Amino acid sequence: MTPHHSTALLSVQHLHKAFGGNQAVNDVSFNLRAGELLALIGPNGAGKSTTFNLVNGQLAPDSGSITLDGVSLLGRQPHDLWRMGVSRTFQIAQTFGSLTVAENVQMALLSADGHSLAPWQRATRYRRDEALALLAQVHLHDQASRPCNALAYGDVKRLELAMALANQPRLLLMDEPTAGMAPDERHALMELTRRLVTERGVAVLFTEHSMDVVFEHADRVLVMARGTLMAEGTPAQIQANPQVQAVYFGSGKTFGNLATQRVSETTGAKR
Numbered sequence: 001m002t003p004h005h006s007t008a009l010l011s012v013q014h015l016h017k018a019f020g021g022n023q024a025v026n027d028v029s030f031n032l033r034a035g036e037l038l039a040l041i042g043p044n045g046a047g048k049s050t051t052f053n054l055v056n057g058q059l060a061p062d063s064g065s066i067t068l069d070g071v072s073l074l075g076r077q078p079h080d081l082w083r084m085g086v087s088r089t090f091q092i093a094q095t096f097g098s099l100t101v102a103e104n105v106q107m108a109l110l111s112a113d114g115h116s117l118a119p120w121q122r123a124t125r126y127r128r129d130e131a132l133a134l135l136a137q138v139h140l141h142d143q144a145s146r147p148c149n150a151l152a153y154g155d156v157k158r159l160e161l162a163m164a165l166a167n168q169p170r171l172l173l174m175d176e177p178t179a180g181m182a183p184d185e186r187h188a189l190m191e192l193t194r195r196l197v198t199e200r201g202v203a204v205l206f207t208e209h210s211m212d213v214v215f216e217h218a219d220r221v222l223v224m225a226r227g228t229l230m231a232e233g234t235p236a237q238i239q240a241n242p243q244v245q246a247v248y249f250g251s252g253k254t255f256g257n258l259a260t261q262r263v264s265e266t267t268g269a270k271r
Helices: 048-056 078-083 101-112 128-137 153-164 183-200 211-217 235-239 242-249
Strands: 008-019 022-033 037-041 063-068 086-089 171-175 203-207 220-225 228-233
Touching: 008 048, 008 203, 022 048, 022 203, 022 228, 037 048, 037 183, 037 211, 048 171, 048 203, 078 086, 078 101, 086 153, 101 128, 101 153, 128 153, 153 183, 171 183, 183 203, 183 211, 211 235, 220 235, 220 242, 228 235, 228 242
Parallel strands: 037 203, 037 220, 086 171, 171 203
Antiparallel strands: 008 022, 008 063, 220 228
């Protein structure tokens, strides 16, 4: 689980974002290297979703900088970031239910190449070999011709991963990648993600509620609370951090005896 490169691919420095009088993100800074999986966690209202959406271009910061390989991402729309090699998966998978599995990936390839289709056209011929190769990487090659809406949920999440890889990303942003999945599916998806990003040298930033996923698959963990970055370290360091345990559980409980359970978004400092 060692990152490929020591220099940062993504650099986030001194981010601030307020909504009215509420300082949602307050002086947040971190770096992310190619080949590294970085988890961003925190209880409800911690600011992690706002931070995630600032990096993705859904929101603009009040101040601070976000750079990818030295190039500023500020002021760029999500589709601009996609063309720059920034991909994203969503808590609720974003796929085209009426298209086949292969056509979903072909649509992503069209978008990555800067093309678009009219709604009544289909992507059946466009870069089909590349689409099938991507599906093979996520173990969906044998379901290429099935309609997407016939897939099991875990397969839909794998399809979304294949689509996210269509633009040969340098940075992959995963919002709750294992939400709604059974435990064995969660770990299978993250192991697949690990293998693919290691092979490609992709940097991954992900938010996640399932602490077992975080502690087993992340290289490093960022913990936010009340808009600030309160802790950063390896999974083992975060598990042993008494401040982090207090924020999540209050006194008397630890990550050790809850690591295999889903931590609710509504978990607060008082219990």
